[in-house]
Amino acid sequence: MAHNAISQDELIAKHSSFTTIKRILSYLKPYRLRVAVIIMLMLIVMACNVLIPYMLQVSIDTYVSSKNVQGLIKFGGLLLLISFVSMVVSKYRLLWMNELANKILINIRHELYTHIQTLSFSFFDNRPVGKILARVVGDVSSLQNLLNTCVTNTIPDLFTLVFVMIMMFSMNPKLAVCSIIIIPVLMISMFTIEIKATKLWADSRQKRSNFIAYSHEAFSGIKVTEGFNKEDFKAKGFYKSVSDHVNAFDTAVKVQDLFWPTVDISQGIGTVIVFLAGYFLVKNGSLSSGTLIAFTMYIGMLWRPIINLSDFYTTLISNFSAAERIFDILDINPDIKSDTNALIMPEIKGNIRFKNVDFFYDKETQALSNINFEIKAGQKIAFVGETGAGKSTIASLISRFYDPQKGQILIDGIDIKHVDIESLRSQMGIMLQDTFLFSSSIKENIRYGKLDATDDEIIAAAKAVNAHDFIMSLEDGYDTNVNERGSRLSLGQRQLISFARALLANPKILILDEATSNIDTHTERLVQKGIQKLLTGRTSIVIAHRLSTIRDCDKIMVVSDGKIIECGTHEQLLRQKGAYYDLYMAQYSFLSA
């Protein structure tokens, strides 16, 4: 997948309009019965509406001309009854259709969300979050527009059109032909406009996605913007991305607006043709005046659905790219997925082995080359090395967030490429540099480690990592809301909470990626015991820059430029006077300076 910067348009797979419409309509499948009932109701409404002009014709030609008042009153009553039935049925038709359209939209949004959750890290590496949001929120709303118009108007309009034509042709085929003679010209003009408008709407949607992504990133990084006093600079960027979107939208609307004059002119010409032809037919006696009046009503009924269908067509064109953008994501297969006959990972003991592992993030970025090591169950291992060396990449591969291009990663002798991902990840815990808390209470954030944990278990976990006292000092204790990303708390406090969360999850393999980097010396001492508790009884991998925190590890591996260049205990590596010694001495002299 190509990298996608915020201002860069995304590549969207193109499909034929027919395939996309078929796919939209496939969402109706689970509701076949409801659709059948709705169609039945539509047919009743159509039949009532189409009957009314015909009955008018009969009443004029039969009862009015013969001055039969009693017959006329009876006929009028029947007409009223038909109108009433049509009104009631129509109300329920609309209600059930809206309900159906809304249900389908919930399904699409849910499908999109659950699908995106299954996608691999590489998908998220290559897309700004704002662009994903634009699809889940913006594009699905546009699809709602499309579905609502389609189900509530288009299907009934198509029925009306067919019914009206049947009535017109059965009343007077010559006049009927005159009524529809202009329609092919209208169709050709509409298709010509469509070709141009579709491209312009797709472009407008791309620019909208770029603008949402820009806003999302700008607000997420607002503290940096304000800290560096760069509000004007960001505001200019924002102005440009909004202008790009508005200009693209404006151009699309201008082309789209050509639709309406085309429809209006066609309707005008069509009506004039019918009146002229009707006049001559009545004059030479081959058409009754009742039929001409009924025909004039049918003309109105013929053009209303044509106008509505043109309206739907414009909605279709302007929202089509939204549907394409949604299906584009749904069609992405996760790079990392469980094989169909994947092995369920047995209870992990904790042996980890890397065999000749090479890993590239993309063709240009080789992050690891020929990595070989073995960690025994229950050992505490540290990876150290300069920034960008490849330490976090090793951690990501153990959790199978990515697959290596070459080599094997074995846990308890089983190649993790062939095991069920859920059964693997549910036994592993990873604590990243960037501690993420959800905007809910502290209690709920800790419970995330084990959804069915009791309050007592949560408090016990917090006590074990020495987080309990600071939590109790907050105004609502465990019920304190931490705000988005935990912004209500200090970085160290966030990490303490994430320790409690990890302890509750009780993983068999625990990876701490720079997890203690934000804890000050005082807090560090406070949590040391908690960390010890967290690490005992499981294989633990610690990635740390601060070497004082990993001195007592069973093994320390020094990573440099994607390779492991040294391996041993703290004492062994110091004696070796190699890269680890240099790193350690650099920190030691820095701290004692």
Ligand SMILES: Nc1ncnc2c1ncn2[C@@H]1O[C@H](COP(=O)(O)OP(=O)(O)OP(=O)(O)O)[C@@H](O)[C@H]1O
């Ligand atoms: N998602 C990614 N896409 C492309 N390249 C990446 C990605 N993540 C990391 N890299 C690159 O891979 C290399 C190793 O990165 P990694 O994050 O593993 O380093 P690290 O040793 O953990 O660094 P640090 O100590 O700074 O966290 C770096 O050159 C980095 O630029």
